[in-house]
Amino acid sequence: MGLVSKILRIARIVPRPSPEKLEYSKWNKDKLIDRIMDLEGERKRKADEGTGESEAKVSKKRKTDKGELKKRKKKDKPFDFSKYNTRFIALKFAYLGWNYNGLAIQKEPTPLPTVEGTILQAMNACKLVPSMTPQDYNFSRCGRTDKGVSAMNQVISLKVRSNLTNEQQLDESLDKKEINYVHILNQILPDDIRVSAVCLRPPKGFDARFSCQHRHYRYLFRGDDLNIEEMKRSASLFEGEHDFRNFCKLDGSKQITNYKRTIKHSSIIKINETMFCFDLIGSAFLWHQVRCMMANLFLVGQGLEKVSLISDMLDIEKVKQKPIYDMASDIPLILYDCSFPEMQWISTDQSDFKALQSNRRVFSLALDYKLKSTVADIFADTLSVDQSDLGGRTRINLGDGKGKVVTTYEAMLQRNFMDSVDTVNEKFKKRKASKRGSVIS
Template identity: 50%
Template sequence: MSESQPPNYNEWTKERLIEKLQEYELNDKKRKSGQSELNLSDETSKQKKKKPKTFDFTRYEFRKIALKFAYLGWNYHGLAFQKHMNGAETVESEILKALHKTKLVSSIDPACCEFSRCGRTDKGVSAMNQVISLSVRSNLSGEEISNSKYNERELNYVKILNKVLPPDIRIHSVCLNPPKDFDARFSCTYRHYKYFFESDGLNISKMQEAASLFIGEHDFRNFCKLDGSKQITNYKRTILSSSIIPSEHGANIYVFDLRGSAFLWHQVRCMMSILFLVGRELEQKAIITELLNPALYPSRPNYKIASPFPLVLFDCKYDEKTTNWIKCTTFDGLHLLRFNQLWGDLKTKSTIISTMKNVLGNGKTESTKTINLEEGRIHNPATYVPISKRETLETADEVNEKWMLKKRG
């Protein structure tokens, strides 16, 4: 039979026809089974290749804004974002994560959005009006961004971020049209700090006299912690106002109220530490004038600095004519409830601590002149070592040189 001619099934026997039919059925099953396996393999391959949708930032315009925010610093490892924190969160890391989560910036890396902060605060320090400037995604066109009349149509940055931020960090104001060359750090005209403390056992009058000696431009190398990595050589800073004033939060609560154009690392806490010594009458106010003279003290005497927890960066001031802040005046009831709960918890803890203090002291306290707040322990004035007789730390030049030598290896 020719290969081109089909078989003549009329001549086939019944047995042969059944055998051929079974052969067709078996081949058909194999074909269908192979096709199913192929389809399943293709589907699995597609699932593996399928990637999550990425947000297309190129579809949007970006605008420079400034944000003003408050935070309680007790639960954070300072303000500044750090790449290698080993699990310890900072205030900025929380804000950058919120910005990235809400697709306002493309990365949590501050370098991606022209990020700048007004003033760096240490672990435990809080702030009421801290400021950052950065570039964020806009809801407007490039032409609309440059015209403030379209601001009402812009994204509500305050509301968007507060929805995903921790309750102890709150954005409360935004500047949508800062000056073209605006920078949160370099555009600030002055910083305002407040340090809260109890007046028990302190000579407030002497502390006030001593605080006033800080006003003006001075060399504050003996009122800071040196940092060789910064290679600072100029320690002169200008203090605009410096005073001890009563606080509105209690009859025996006072505030070291301080305004200055810029500050060194730990400067406010060092200033407060010496003021405590004057208030305890362990030092005379003249010690401040002496420490401000690098000719008398080329390097800082070894004294401990005051606690960070009572310190607050209260405000950061900018040119009001060119910087227009839009303040959010309403916060949701749940957030206010959380603040009331926190306030109640801390008041209760304060009451319990006061009760324990009275129980341990049988209602009596040591003579106020024997408590040294600088070092946080009971101190006998007769054995107190004056600042002028203490060992001094390394000079600024020595710290800088030591750091450079270590860097060179």
């Protein structure tokens, strides 16, 4: 469509106030474009008037649009962390682990998010930390839990953005003026991760990992067809300092040579008529240690092994290499508590509306799982589920309800053994050297 035709089409909609006839065919291009702009502007104004919008409303709308544009530009502008002070804090939190690929951020992408990654993502979103790289803000975690494992009193320490100057941070009377870290994070985090308390002034030299005095684990299990008394006797044998290389997963990448750990408390506790737990307190634990310990306790409880198995496995002169066996399931394991030196933890006021909102979400989540659990029990009862008849086979209890069914049970100390600690470490070093050589070549 030519410029003249377009002007005439618009002019029919918005007639020129003056009766003067204009000869558009004699106009140059620039003049025609100016005329189109005038007519389109007048048409828009008449359309606004037709909808009943007053000039004041139209003007207000234009200002609002400009304001939204400014907000958008401000939002797009990178957050300048250099304008704010930071402070070193500790956070206490709890999480249900079955929706996560463990606590710690992984180097490689994982099918499920990690708890730590979810928390740091929330912190980054509300501008508490500048990046998703923990090394940028002196990050440390108390206990590293694996995929599926839950925690009730996990602790991390790190530097975060602060509203206060370094001097003001030392004054407890100004704590209420500080960022409400607990509330802000609970607003963003999913319902199965909850921050319960913050310590604004951790002890000097505090580190969430190395300042922990002991870690308390609990492993839940049903007592069906298990000799609980024999399990109690077995559990007590873990107490004291022992070499636990036969009760963990060997990891060559860590090049561990000392597998001695001290267990302060080890027992079997009854929770209710059907549920029990393996209650364990120690200063530090090896990779998959609790699940390996529980797997052997199940064997004793089923009568497949004697109580002496635990003593034999702890004696590395007698059992020098770890026999091949399956670990207990991950879901029933809980990092129940972590103990630290005296610290000033600040919890949310339970009568405060902000805390009530978070509590409501936790209650709703817990009720949801209870209802599903009840429905699942009815489902199993309706189908008359019975695992007692296995046609002469043996089901090894692994804590997950399914276990491992074998035709003939093979005694633990008669099985094949895994590589020794020295062999595992040496194999890893050779693989690493081989990869380094291939990269250089």
